[in-house]
Amino acid sequence: MxxxxxxxxxxxxxxxxxxxxxxxxxxxxxxxxxxxxxxxxxxxxxxxxxxxxxxxxxxxxxxxxxxxxxxxxxxxxxxxxxxxxxxxxxxxxxxxxxxxxxxxxxxxxxxxxxxxxxxxxxxxxxxxxxxxxxxxxxxxxxxxxxxxxxxxxxxxxxxxxxxxxxxxxxxxxxxxxxxxxxxxxxxxxxxxxxxxxxxxxxxxxxxxxxxxxxxxxxxxxxxxxxxxxxxxxxxxxxxxGDTEPTTATTSGLFETRPDVAVGDDVTAGEELGTLYCPSSFDHLATVTAETDGVVYSLTREGIVVAGERLAGVAPRR
Ligand SMILES: [Zn+2]
Known part of the structure; x- marks a missing residue:
């Protein structure tokens, strides 16, 4: 060198x-x-x-x-x-x-x-x-x-x-x-x-x-x-890295599941949180993991609009 x-x-x-x-x-x-x-x-x-x-x-x-x-x-x-x-x-x-x-x-x-x-x-x-x-x-x-x-x-x-x-x-x-x-x-x-x-x-x-x-x-x-x-x-x-992030299907207030955190392994379909209407209190959607893998991002900025990224889950290679 x-x-x-x-x-x-x-x-x-x-x-x-x-x-x-x-x-x-x-x-x-x-x-x-x-x-x-x-x-x-x-x-x-x-x-x-x-x-x-x-x-x-x-x-x-x-x-x-x-x-x-x-x-x-x-x-x-x-x-x-x-x-x-x-x-x-x-x-x-x-x-x-x-x-x-x-x-x-x-x-x-x-x-x-x-x-x-x-x-x-x-x-x-x-x-x-x-x-x-x-x-x-x-x-x-x-x-x-x-x-x-x-x-x-x-x-x-x-x-x-x-x-x-x-x-x-x-x-x-x-x-x-x-x-x-x-x-x-x-x-x-x-x-x-x-x-x-x-x-x-x-x-x-x-x-x-x-x-x-x-x-x-x-x-x-x-x-x-x-x-x-x-x-x-x-x-x-x-x-x-070739996985779609989990996005909001509708707008509302997003609460993450209390016992899930980044670094956790989850399975496809597992609940990551819930979207509520903050005004009517209606349950709007249960947000689930798209795939088996590690949760590498999870939003806690609760106000979300439809299409916004809520979580990233990526399979282990
Ligand atoms: Zn940046």
């Missing part, structure tokens, strides 16, 4: 323009060492997902102080539109057609504001040999990493990241649900990519930050950017 002390530079990258004429910027950090692979890491596509940027700030201190082979490109905050509004997605007033940045990759230079932002960042993605997209789930989602099951490198960096649960997705051309996600677009461009769901969106949570720092560090070790070997990822549970 050709490790050399890191040369760190930052660039203020103009991603787009607001109606007022104010620019939309993202800061791009580049950590350059000796000859080696290039890794692209981004966080905060969704504005309430704070543990990614917090983890990358800590990683910055470590990378600046070390020797690496290759280049690490980090965009800690890719979506200032959502972040500044403390919102999951961008306001419809800025992008009514594509509120969710993680549905527009690889973007469109002539498209809506967020399509243009993605298109601008896409050249950083395609310059890389591997891609890490840091997200944060709700308190009721198991920390996990998603990867394309048929991509050996994606699988190896997903395992190296070190979360207890891995979700193996079908290839990029299967599964409409994944269209426009950075991971899927990267896979279509033959780039190994992982989506990381750290825990606890909306909060800065130290455990999640530590998981993010050690996870990205282990990915860089696995790819031989950092010299030491990744920590042993043994003990991980791989789930089949």
């Amino acid at each position: 050709d490790t050399r002390p890191v040369d760190h530079t930052t660039t203020d990258r103009r991603l787009g323009r607001l109606p007022s004429g104010s620019p939309v910027h993202a800061t791009v950090h580049q950590y350059a060492g000796g000859e080696g692979p290039s890794v692209y890491v981004q966080a905060a596509q969704h504005g309430i997902e704070l543990n990614g940027p917090a983890a990358l700030r800590r990683l910055h201190g470590r990378l600046c102080d070390t020797a690496i082979a290759g280049t690490v490109v980090v965009v800690p905050l890719v979506n200032p539109l959502a972040f500044d509004h403390r919102s999951y997605v961008a306001s419809a007033s800025l992008d009514a057609f594509n509120p969710n940045l993680n549905r527009v990759w690889p973007g469109d230079a002539d498209g809506t504001l967020q399509e243009r932002m993605a298109a601008n960042l896409w050249s950083l993605v395609t310059d890389a040999d591997a891609v890490v997209d840091l997200h944060t789930g709700t308190a009721d989602m198991l920390e996990h990493v998603r990867y394309a099951a048929d991509d050996g490198v994606a699988r190896s960096i997903a395992r190296a990241f070190g979360t207890e649960y891995l979700l193996a997705d079908p290839g990029p051309d299967d599964g409409e649900d994944h269209a426009g996600k950075l991971r899927t677009a990267a896979a279509r461009a033959s780039l190994p990519a992982i989506t990381v769901e750290l825990s606890n969106s909306r909060t800065v949570a130290h455990e999640a930050i530590e998981a993010g720092v050690s996870g990205v560090t282990n990915v860089l070790r696995e790819l031989d950017v950092l010299a030491d070997a990744p920590a042993d990822p043994s003990g991980g549970v791989t789930l089949d």
Whole structure:
């Protein structure tokens, strides 16, 4: 390995323009060492997902102080539109057609504001040999990493990241649900990519930050950017990511079954909770697991509208 002390530079990258004429910027950090692979890491596509940027700030201190082979490109905050509004997605007033940045990759230079932002960042993605997209789930989602099951490198960096649960997705051309996600677009461009769901969106949570720092560090070790070997990822549970989430068949107030929690094994048809009408008290629906498997997400944000995701259950592989 050709490790050399890191040369760190930052660039203020103009991603787009607001109606007022104010620019939309993202800061791009580049950590350059000796000859080696290039890794692209981004966080905060969704504005309430704070543990990614917090983890990358800590990683910055470590990378600046070390020797690496290759280049690490980090965009800690890719979506200032959502972040500044403390919102999951961008306001419809800025992008009514594509509120969710993680549905527009690889973007469109002539498209809506967020399509243009993605298109601008896409050249950083395609310059890389591997891609890490840091997200944060709700308190009721198991920390996990998603990867394309048929991509050996994606699988190896997903395992190296070190979360207890891995979700193996079908290839990029299967599964409409994944269209426009950075991971899927990267896979279509033959780039190994992982989506990381750290825990606890909306909060800065130290455990999640530590998981993010050690996870990205282990990915860089696995790819031989950092010299030491990744920590042993043994003990991980791989789930089949190609399962439909359980969604609300009608709108109402959702109460989860009191004795079911994320991490539990359930069987197909098993009750996960109940939808009530909060006004008439009518029982509207019993919500059940679609398949045998592990409950990896379960909403406790009780007000739900028809079609909204209530739970994710994935079979063990
Ligand atoms: Zn997200």
